Amino acid sequence: MRPSVLVVGEAVHGQLSGPSREALNVARSLAGSEGRVTGLLIGHGLAAASAEMATLGTDRVRVVEDAALTSATCSTLAAIVRAEVEGAQVSVVLLTGSVRYRELAGRLAARWDASVATGATELSPTEGGGLRVARPVFGGRATEELDLGGPRCVVALRPHAFPPASTTAPAAPVERRASPPFPTGNAPAPKVSALESTEVTGGPSLGDATIVVSGGRGLRAPENFRLVEELAASLGAAVGASRAVTDAGWRPGSYQVGQTGRSVAPQLYVAVGISGAIQHVVGMVSSRVIVAINSDAQAPIFRVADYGIVGDLFAIVPALTKEIRKVRGLS
Amino acid sequence: MEIVVLVKPVPDAESRLRPNAGGTELDGEGIKWVLSGYDESAVEQALLLKAAVPGSSVRCISFGPAPRTEEVLRASVALGCDRATWVERPVGMPADPLLCARVLREALRKYPHDLILAGKQAGDDEEGIVPSALAELLGVESFGSVVDLRWHAEEKRFRFQCVLDSGSEKVEAAGPLLIGLQQAWNDPRTATLPNILRSRKATIDRLPWSDVAPLLGAFSAGRTTSQRFRLPPPRTGARLIDYQSPEEAAEKLVKILREEAKVFP
Numbered sequence: 001m002r003p004s005v006l007v008v009g010e011a012v013h014g015q016l017s018g019p020s021r022e023a024l025n026v027a028r029s030l031a032g033s034e035g036r037v038t039g040l041l042i043g044h045g046l047a048a049a050s051a052e053m054a055t056l057g058t059d060r061v062r063v064v065e066d067a068a069l070t071s072a073t074c075s076t077l078a079a080i081v082r083a084e085v086e087g088a089q090v091s092v093v094l095l096t097g098s099v100r101y102r103e104l105a106g107r108l109a110a111r112w113d114a115s116v117a118t119g120a121t122e123l124s125p126t127e128g129g130g131l132r133v134a135r136p137v138f139g140g141r142a143t144e145e146l147d148l149g150g151p152r153c154v155v156a157l158r159p160h161a162f163p164p165a166s167t168t169a170p171a172a173p174v175e176r177r178a179s180p181p182f183p184t185g186n187a188p189a190p191k192v193s194a195l196e197s198t199e200v201t202g203g204p205s206l207g208d209a210t211i212v213v214s215g216g217r218g219l220r221a222p223e224n225f226r227l228v229e230e231l232a233a234s235l236g237a238a239v240g241a242s243r244a245v246t247d248a249g250w251r252p253g254s255y256q257v258g259q260t261g262r263s264v265a266p267q268l269y270v271a272v273g274i275s276g277a278i279q280h281v282v283g284m285v286s287s288r289v290i291v292a293i294n295s296d297a298q299a300p301i302f303r304v305a306d307y308g309i310v311g312d313l314f315a316i317v318p319a320l321t322k323e324i325r326k327v328r329g330l331s
Numbered sequence: 332m333e334i335v336v337l338v339k340p341v342p343d344a345e346s347r348l349r350p351n352a353g354g355t356e357l358d359g360e361g362i363k364w365v366l367s368g369y370d371e372s373a374v375e376q377a378l379l380l381k382a383a384v385p386g387s388s389v390r391c392i393s394f395g396p397a398p399r400t401e402e403v404l405r406a407s408v409a410l411g412c413d414r415a416t417w418v419e420r421p422v423g424m425p426a427d428p429l430l431c432a433r434v435l436r437e438a439l440r441k442y443p444h445d446l447i448l449a450g451k452q453a454g455d456d457e458e459g460i461v462p463s464a465l466a467e468l469l470g471v472e473s474f475g476s477v478v479d480l481r482w483h484a485e486e487k488r489f490r491f492q493c494v495l496d497s498g499s500e501k502v503e504a505a506g507p508l509l510i511g512l513q514q515a516w517n518d519p520r521t522a523t524l525p526n527i528l529r530s531r532k533a534t535i536d537r538l539p540w541s542d543v544a545p546l547l548g549a550f551s552a553g554r555t556t557s558q559r560f561r562l563p564p565p566r567t568g569a570r571l572i573d574y575q576s577p578e579e580a581a582e583k584l585v586k587i588l589r590e591e592a593k594v595f596p
Binding site: 074078109110115116117118135137139144146148149150205207254263282286289307308311312327 | 459498505
């Protein structure tokens with residue numbers, strides 16, 4: 001018997017997020033043709049996102065829309081998801097791995113006493129009606145396999161680990177739910193208020209990018225970091241840095257990839273002038289393809305990279321940027 | 332302000348990971364256990380708040396087996412935590428996140444708290460389940476991935492920044508709260524030698540498993556079972572690109588990335 005799956009999707013600037021499309025794909029392959037896939041969107045301004053969700057292999061789409069929900073707390077989101085799931089025949093709840101939605105996993109699992117996993121990169125049904133999940137641990141240095149059992153499983157997927165769902169016809173029905181009977185910030189003295197949100201502009205963020213280009217000490221001076229940024233721009237990539245760069249103040253700490261910074265796992269990681277200290281490697285080693293450009297042929301980065309260019313990055317990187325712009329029709 | 336910090340011992344990043352024969356768990360031999368990096372940031376945040384709000388105290392709590400759990404609690408005391416509580420987990424008992432959340436809820440009943448801090452996730456399993464599960468059990472609001480938490484005494488509110496996927500959000504909230512801290516944003520302090528020596532004699536409050544287990548109530552820990560660990564195939568080293576000119580290197584690399592690795596069209 002195939003499970004019925006609820007996908008809690010997300011809209012970003014009114015559009016369905018990439019990780020939501022990936023979760024819908026996983027949901028359909030779990031549910032097969034017998035199980036039901038329900039898509040759920042919570043927030044405000046969801047017309048375009050819900051219409052898209054309806055064409056991505058769902059059997060129905062539920063929309064809980066309220067202006068106050070744009071900055072809903074995790075506990076409010078959890079209460080809305082619970083209202084959709086409890087009493088319905090849903091055995092698997094899939095979440096995207098975004099910062100905000102991943103936190104739902106712990107809340108829902110605690111409430112339901114359900115089996116739970118986050119950061120899943122593989123997901124398949126087991127013979128006993130449960131799920132087998134694989135998830136990278138230790139900064140990608142190992143993979144843990146978990147079996148999830150019991151009547152309900154909650155799984156948050158790792159972004160970009162699965163292909164997105166493809167369009168199906170006809171579109172599933174979209175059902176709008178009334179403004180929810182939960183505290184949504186309309187109370188006279190809200191306990192929580194979002195004061196201001198800041199969007200990082202100028203390209204995708206490190207956590208969300210499918211390509212990351214990082215620079216290290218080999219760039220020699222802060223003004224040379226633009227070589228990395230130009231290469232990243234040609235690829236539509238996010239920009240990262242090694243600790244040497246952030247410690248030296250060339251770029252803020254938010255750029256740092258590594259054990260004491262962010263862990264990333266893009267499709268392509270390009271390390272420019274990075275020696276490959278273990279501190280850095282644990283934050284990027286689970287990238288699908290790693291390219292290293294470094295003048296030192298003995299640099300440890302070449303041991304973890306798939307492809308390497310040994311040479312002067314000040315000559316190689318501009319040539320690479322030019323070539324990529326050429327093949328992508330940008331110049 | 333009474334601040335509780337949840338801490339966890341994790342293998343040091345440079346420890347070699349070796350699954351045991353069946354792959355069911357990682358071989359503990361040769362692993363150096365340290366305070367999780369995210370938890371270091373949580374401890375640092377607690378100590379910054381303590382310094383800013385007169386009359387505050389910080390208690391660190393950990394649920395885990397001997398001897399590593401006691402060691403990271405002493406390390407936290409050496410950094411400046413006032414008190415420490417060790418909830419003993421029998422050696423060999425699986426570290427189920429929902430069990431952990433329930434145990435911590437029972438431990439927290441013993442201590443008044445205005446604020447609970449934790450790393451947003453552990454540095455080893457990277458689950459990030461315990462903080463939000465515990466917040467749900469306690470019925471408090473929670474925020475993960477937080478930096479720069481400050482207390483505004485006149486409004487009796489916390490202000491902090493949540494680091495989201497493509498930006499950040501400034502949030503204001505009244506306690507009690509459970510906050511998961513982002514790693515390494517606050518340059519965590521290191522312990523001084525005199526404080527390390529003093530921490531060795533510090534009293535660690537112990538909650539034996541036999542006292543905690545009866546309080547947990549009926550629930551099915553162990554629905555999530557770890558089957559095995561596998562290591563990625565060893566990377567064999569980069570295929571180095573042969574070239575005469577930078578242009579040739581670039582052309583060859585782009586061709587490989589498009590046609591062989593298929594990472595962009």
